Amino acid sequence: MRIEIWADVVCPWAYIGKRRLETALASPAMSARDIEVVWRPYLIDPTAPAEAVPMEPAPRDPMVDDAAGRCAVDAPTTVSPGTADDGVPVSRIAAAEGLGPNWGAAWRSSSHDAHRLLALAHEHGGSTLQDTVTEHLMRAHFVEGQDISARDTLRTLAITAGFAEASALLDTDAADRTVRELRLIGKARGIRTSPTIVVGDRALAGAQPPDVIADFLATASPARDAPEEVGRLRYAESLLDLRDPLGALTLLRPLLDEHGDDLNVRRLAARAYFTSAQLGRALEALEQLVEDLPDDSYLRLMLGRTLQRLDLHEQAAPHLKIAAAMTPEFA
Template sequence: MRVEIWSDIACPWCYVGKARFEKALGAFPHRDSVEVVHRSFELDPHRAKDDIQPVAAMLAKKYGMSEAQAQAGEENLGRQAAAEGLAYRTGGRDHGSTFDMHRLLHFAKEQGCQDVLLGLLYKANFAEERSVFGDDERLVELGTAAGLDPDGVRRVLADPAAYAEDVRADEREAEQLGARGVPFFVLDRKYGVSGAQPAEVFTQALTRAWDERSPLALLPDGDAEACGPDGCAVPQG
C-alpha cells in the first residue's frame, strides 16, 4: 500500500501531522508493507528566494491580524508540537521560499534518503536557531547529514532548473486531487485525509485502506506456458 503526503517545510501543521501519522504507522500491523512518498506543496510558491521575514510579521500581514495575535497562535502551535514530543521555537523564526528545499527532497528521493532529509529540514526550521532560508550552505549541511553528497547538493542548488519540474508536477497533481492545503495524505489513491489529524484518525484510515485493497483480477490464461517456483514448463512434442 502506498501513502503519499503533500506537505511544505514552512507548514507547522505538516511538522505536527508527520509525527502523528508516524505514530499511527508505527503501530500499524502491516507497516512494513506501506510505502510512504513525500510530495511537494509550497504554501508560498511565488515568494522570491531573498524575500525573508519574521514568521509573526508574515502571519500578521497575510491574515490581517496583529503580531500579538500571530504570536499567540505560535504559542498554541508550540503546545501542540510539544504534545507530540516535538521541539518548537515559538519566537525568532524566519519565513521564506521553500522551493530549493523541495528540489533537494526530490534529489534525496533518488538517493533513498528523502524522509530523513525532510525530518532534518522540519527540525531545523521549527526547532533550531539558525535559519534555513537564504543560506545555501545551511542546506548543504542538512543534506550531508541526511546522507547526500555535499557536492551533489551544491550542484542542485546552483541549477534552478534541477528538479523544478518534479516540484511543479507534484503541485499540479495536488490541485487535481482537490488538495487546498497541507498536510494532505492520499492512501492508495483511494482515500484522502486532510490536515494534522489525531493519530487515531490515521490508524482508521490505514486500516480501512488496507482492508479494502482490491485483489488482482486474473483473466483466464488457458494453457499458456509460464515459469514458477518449480521451474519452467518444457513444451512437449
C-alpha cells in the same frame, strides 16, 4: 502500500502531522505491513519572497494569513485556527508531539528549493533518505530557526542527512520541473490543505490524531497501476476543468513530445491553447484535428470560435453551422 504526504515543509501542522503519522505507523497492525512514505510538494505561501524575511512582522501580512488557511488540522478533536480551541498555542501541541523544546519559525521565504531537495532525495535515495531529509528540514525551520531557503543551509542539511550529492545538484535546475509538475498534479487531485495524506484515490486532510490516521490506513486501498501517460492526461484534463490551461499544457508537454500523434493528447492540447488564448496554436491544432475528424462537432465548434476570436468570421461561419447541425445545443 504507498502513502503520499502532500505538505509544505514550512507548515507547522505538517511537522506535527509527521509525528502523528509516525505514531500511527508504529502500531502493531501497521508495523507489520510493507509501507512506503513519500513526501510531495505543496506550497502554503506561493507569494513568499525568494530571500528570507524575519517572521515577526508576518502576522500583519494578509498574504501570510491566507497561507495559514492552507496549513491546518481540520480535525474537531485537535486545535485548528477558527475552532473553539483556537487560543491554544501551536507550540504547546508541538511539545505534546515531542517537538521542541524551542518552537517557532524565524523566517518567511519560498520553500521551492527545499522541495527540490526532497524530490532529489527521493530520486537518489528513495523514501528512506527523503524522510530523513524532511526531518532535518523541518527541525531546522521550526526548532532551530534556520533559513531553509538559503542554499548553504540546504547543502549543510543534506550532507548531515547523508545526501552529499545534493550539494552540487542544488546549484543546477535539477528537480525544478519535477516539483512544478508535482504541484500541478496535487492541484489536479484536489489537494487543498497541508498536510494531506493520500493512499490510492482516498485522502485524509490535516494533521489528524494517530488513531484517525491508523483507521484511514487500515481501510485504504493501494492505487491501481496505470501508465504515467494516462495519469498525465487525466491530470491535465482536471486542470483544464479548474481553469488552469497553462498548468495543463505543462503536464501535456512530454506527451506532445513523445505521443504527438495521439488524438486524445491533441484534443486536450487544442482545448488548452484555446482556453489560454494562444489562438495561433489553437487554430493550427484544430484545423489539423478537424481534417482528421470531420464529424466531430465539438472540434468544429472550437475551430469556429477560434476563428471568431481572430476576427475571421466568414471562415468561422461554416464550421459553427456544421457544429450546430450535428449537435443542436451548440447552436
